[in-house]
Amino acid sequence: MQVAAQAGKTVQEVKQYDLFMDVDFTGLKYTGKVTIDLTSTGDVNLDAVNLQVLSVRSGTRNILFKQNGPVVEIQTGRFSGPLEVEYKGKVSDNFTGLYKASFGEGYVLSTHLEAVQARKVLPCVDHPAFKAYFKVTVRTDADLSVISNMPIDSEKNEGNKKITSFQKTPKMSTYLLYLGIGKWVESKDHWGKIQLYSAYAKRSKGEIKMDFAFEAAKNVLDYYESYFGIPYELPKLHQVAVPEFAYGAMENWGAITYREILLHVDKDTTVRTKKAVASVIAHEIAHMWFGDLVTMKWWDDLWLNESFATFMGQKSVDSAYPQWVIWQDFVRTQTAGAQARDGLKSTHPIEAKVRDPAEIEELFDEISYGKGASILRMIEAYIGPDKFQKGVASYLQQFRYSNAAGRDFWTHLQQASGTEVNRIMEAWIGKAGYPIVTVSLSNTKLNLEQERFLLAGGIEKQTWPVPVTMTVDGKTQRFLFDKEKSEINLVSEPKSLKLNIDQTGFYIVYYQGKNLQDRVWSSKLSVLDKWGLASDAKQFLFSGKMPFKEYLTLIERYQDEQQYLPAYEISDQLALLYQIAPKKLVETSKRFHSTELRVLQTKKDDNSSLLKGIVAARLVLLDDVYAKEASSKFKDLANVEPDMKESVVMGYARSTNDYDGLMERYKKSTTDEDRLRYLEGLASFKKPELVAKTLEFSLSGSVKRQDVRNVIYYATNNPDARDVTWQWFKTNIEKLIKMYDGTAQLSSVMRAYVSIFGVGHVGEAESLFNEHPLPGADATLERLKIHDRLARAISA
Numbered sequence: 136m137q138v139a140a141q142a143g144k145t146v147q148e149v150k151q152y153d154l155f156m157d158v159d160f161t162g163l164k165y166t167g168k169v170t171i172d173l174t175s176t177g178d179v180n181l182d183a184v185n186l187q188v189l190s191v192r193s194g195t196r197n198i199l200f201k202q203n204g205p206v207v208e209i210q211t212g213r214f215s216g217p218l219e220v221e222y223k224g225k226v227s228d229n230f231t232g233l234y235k236a237s238f239g240e241g242y243v244l245s246t247h248l249e250a251v252q253a254r255k256v257l258p259c260v261d262h263p264a265f266k267a268y269f270k271v272t273v274r275t276d277a278d279l280s281v282i283s284n285m286p287i288d289s290e291k292n293e294g295n296k297k298i299t300s301f302q303k304t305p306k307m308s309t310y311l312l313y314l315g316i317g318k319w320v321e322s323k324d325h326w327g328k329i330q331l332y333s334a335y336a337k338r339s340k341g342e343i344k345m346d347f348a349f350e351a352a353k354n355v356l357d358y359y360e361s362y363f364g365i366p367y368e369l370p371k372l373h374q375v376a377v378p379e380f381a382y383g384a385m386e387n388w389g390a391i392t393y394r395e396i397l398l399h400v401d402k403d404t405t406v407r408t409k410k411a412v413a414s415v416i417a418h419e420i421a422h423m424w425f426g427d428l429v430t431m432k433w434w435d436d437l438w439l440n441e442s443f444a445t446f447m448g449q450k451s452v453d454s455a456y457p458q459w460v461i462w463q464d465f466v467r468t469q470t471a472g473a474q475a476r477d478g479l480k481s482t483h484p485i486e487a488k489v490r491d492p493a494e495i496e497e498l499f500d501e502i503s504y505g506k507g508a509s510i511l512r513m514i515e516a517y518i519g520p521d522k523f524q525k526g527v528a529s530y531l532q533q534f535r536y537s538n539a540a541g542r543d544f545w546t547h548l549q550q551a552s553g554t555e556v557n558r559i560m561e562a563w564i565g566k567a568g569y570p571i572v573t574v575s576l577s578n579t580k581l582n583l584e585q586e587r588f589l590l591a592g593g594i595e596k597q598t599w600p601v602p603v604t605m606t607v608d609g610k611t612q613r614f615l616f617d618k619e620k621s622e623i624n625l626v627s628e629p630k631s632l633k634l635n636i637d638q639t640g641f642y643i644v645y646y647q648g649k650n651l652q653d654r655v656w657s658s659k660l661s662v663l664d665k666w667g668l669a670s671d672a673k674q675f676l677f678s679g680k681m682p683f684k685e686y687l688t689l690i691e692r693y694q695d696e697q698q699y700l701p702a703y704e705i706s707d708q709l710a711l712l713y714q715i716a717p718k719k720l721v722e723t724s725k726r727f728h729s730t731e732l733r734v735l736q737t738k739k740d741d742n743s744s745l746l747k748g749i750v751a752a753r754l755v756l757l758d759d760v761y762a763k764e765a766s767s768k769f770k771d772l773a774n775v776e777p778d779m780k781e782s783v784v785m786g787y788a789r790s791t792n793d794y795d796g797l798m799e800r801y802k803k804s805t806t807d808e809d810r811l812r813y814l815e816g817l818a819s820f821k822k823p824e825l826v827a828k829t830l831e832f833s834l835s836g837s838v839k840r841q842d843v844r845n846v847i848y849y850a851t852n853n854p855d856a857r858d859v860t861w862q863w864f865k866t867n868i869e870k871l872i873k874m875y876d877g878t879a880q881l882s883s884v885m886r887a888y889v890s891i892f893g894v895g896h897v898g899e900a901e902s903l904f905n906e907h908p909l910p911g912a913d914a915t916l917e918r919l920k921i922h923d924r925l926a927r928a929i930s931a
């Protein structure tokens with residue numbers, strides 16, 4: 136299927152869309168008239184999905200057309216000028232196109248058009264390279280307001296209806312168009328001459344507090360304008376909280392949409408959520424330049440959009456909130472998260488060849504975001520941050536209001552740095568997987584060898600151009616290692632050494648022999664280095680390269696860990712291993728988490744509060760005595776520090792099994808963060824039948840569909856709920872498929888959670904995915920088998 140390519144085939148240029156939509160808010164349908172100013176060399180084909188085209192005219196002349204599946208074939212012949220298309224459509228009940236976002240007492244209508252969903256709202260050439268001006272007008276009920284990319288040009292009442300007309304957008308891609316219709320509560324602020332707005336759906340109780348969201352937006356706008364050397368190009372910027380949203384947020388130009396939880400910050404907000412709010416805002420606002428102003432030519436380069444926004448987002452958050460040392464979160468979540476995916480045989484290269492719209496959605500994954508961003512970090516470290524910035528700025532300057540390919544970006548980095556970037560980037564984005572560099576030492580000779588690392592074990596002969604960094608006895612060395620083997624002659628036998636300084640490289644390092652490993656540990660290790668040794672060790676354990684006993688000895692070094700990043704990493708690892716093999720890990724994990732809780736008790740900074748909350752929530756699952764202790768604070772939950780509330784709610788659930796009490800609290804909650812806290816409690820009971828009840832409840836319509844994923848996550852963490860979660864998933868897979876249609880959410884849920892609660896059910900999982908050949912099934916099965924094998928190895 137080559138839908139998008141087919142639609143744009145003869146069209147040379149689309150100049151402008153004049154879009155008029157008459158939206159029946161209560162009837163959940165609309166009629167539209169779009170006048171498309173275009174030129175084509177033959178019959179015009181437009182993309183249109185779930186739309187019924189009523190007529191096509193040029194001036195007063197009717198033109199014959201046929202709707203052939205997702206394409207409208209219009210018999211224009213060679214054509215230049217405005218083409219007027221009348222059509223009608225329905226509000227979608229999943230998360231794409233113009234969809235209904237509910238919040239219990241009401242709903243708003245909101246669009247989500249990335250990647251190829253603009254065609255669900257208007258017939259168009261739905262291709263990122265066909266940039267055009269948009270002039271949007273909406274007619275709907277007079278008591279509603281409408282938000283779009285640009286400021287309102289005029290509003291006119293017509294009885295009980297209102298016509299809102301917006302200023303013309305700059306040239307932009309179809310997927311960036313935005314419409315939000317409903318009763319919005321709006322606040323206003325400004326950043327220089329730019330108007331800033333926040334908006335959320337009006338409700339009878341509670342509110343979305345967006346003061347912090349404004350502050351964060353201003354901070355990152357400052358950073359980007361100076362980093363890119365190009366101003367923010369629109370007269371206004373909306374940050375819209377959408378009650379239900381499949382993804383975290385979306386960078387519609389001038390009207391960014393977010394989940395409510397990613398904009399709301401109040402006195403009860405955890406540090407963890409606050410960091411997520413800042414990071415997501417920073418990511419989306421980076422897209423205003425990289426993605427919106429300069430756009431990829433085709434979805435093959437989606438990763439560049441996403442990884443760049445992720446990478447820049449970290450930079451700007453680090454500059455605005457240095458106390459969070461956000462790069463430490465980056466390596467733990469993005470780099471390691473990407474390796475956990477990329478170490479599978481069923482991974483894909485960063486640069487993927489895509490044609491089918493469903494394939495495009497599947498690209499919104501750990502590879503496009505995490506691996507891509509990690510490669511950018513590696514290249515920045517290789518050429519230096521100043522040259523990297525220079526390359527980025529000249530790239531944006533050259534391609535403003537147009538499209539570019541990844542190659543164009545490398546070329547600018549290469550020109551700015553005078554360093555070979557093209558060849559390195561082409562290799563890293565064109566090849567799936569990543570290297571393991573094996574190091575061995577004989578006297579003064581250091582031998583390096585590289586091959587592809589596979590989590591399932593086994594090796595594959597492959598080489599990458601690896602920008603290796605190394606400290607030997609305190610001295611730094613850098614070189615490009617692009618062969619299978621390399622031999623380095625040192626001046627003397629080293630006392631200490633470590634490769635991949637600060638973990639800027641996307642490779643893992645295996646040091647052969649205890650003698651060499653001791654020298655690594657006697658080096659002066661940064662926090663990132665210390666993290667890297669643990670993160671690499673986890674991968675060796677999973678692949679079978681490191682026996683479980685040896686792994687346990689290694690993580691002993693982190694007992695009583697004082698630093699945020701390595702402590703968080705070990706907590707993550709033990710939590711995962713505990714899920715995979717609960718009986719064998721309970722004591723080790725309990726010991727680590729209770730020691731860590733004591734260590735953190737004395738610390739007062741943001742990151743310590745965050746980690747203390749995580750550690751406490753994990754300890755609650757491991758230790759009934761501690762669960763009871765945490766539970767005793769439940770009656771005074773309002774006064775518990777925000778990051779500790781999670782453990783108190785979970786402790787209460789595990790010590791009381793009070794389903795009704797927690798359910799009542801859930802129903803009374805007015806913020807997403809509170810709702811999620813109680814949902815987590817409801818999934819943490821010791822009685823599995825109560826967790827089963829919660830899982831059923833999650834699909835009853837009383838839980839936001841976006842949060843079903845969280846319920847699955849919470850149940851996965853609960854060691855007592857494994858079997859009921861597996862049964863529930865099997866029974867409800869059809870519902871989940873339908874609910875997440877058009878997004879890549881289900882495959883990411885499966886990779887992350889089914890691969891855990893499916894341990895012990897490999898055969899059943901295979902037949903389930905035979906029946907439902909879903910995208911992402913192969914990676915899920917592969918990871919599940921790795922977990923299953925490890926569970927047996929640990930228990931042996």
Ligand SMILES: [Zn+2]
Binds near residue numbers: 418419422441444
């Ligand atoms: Zn993004």
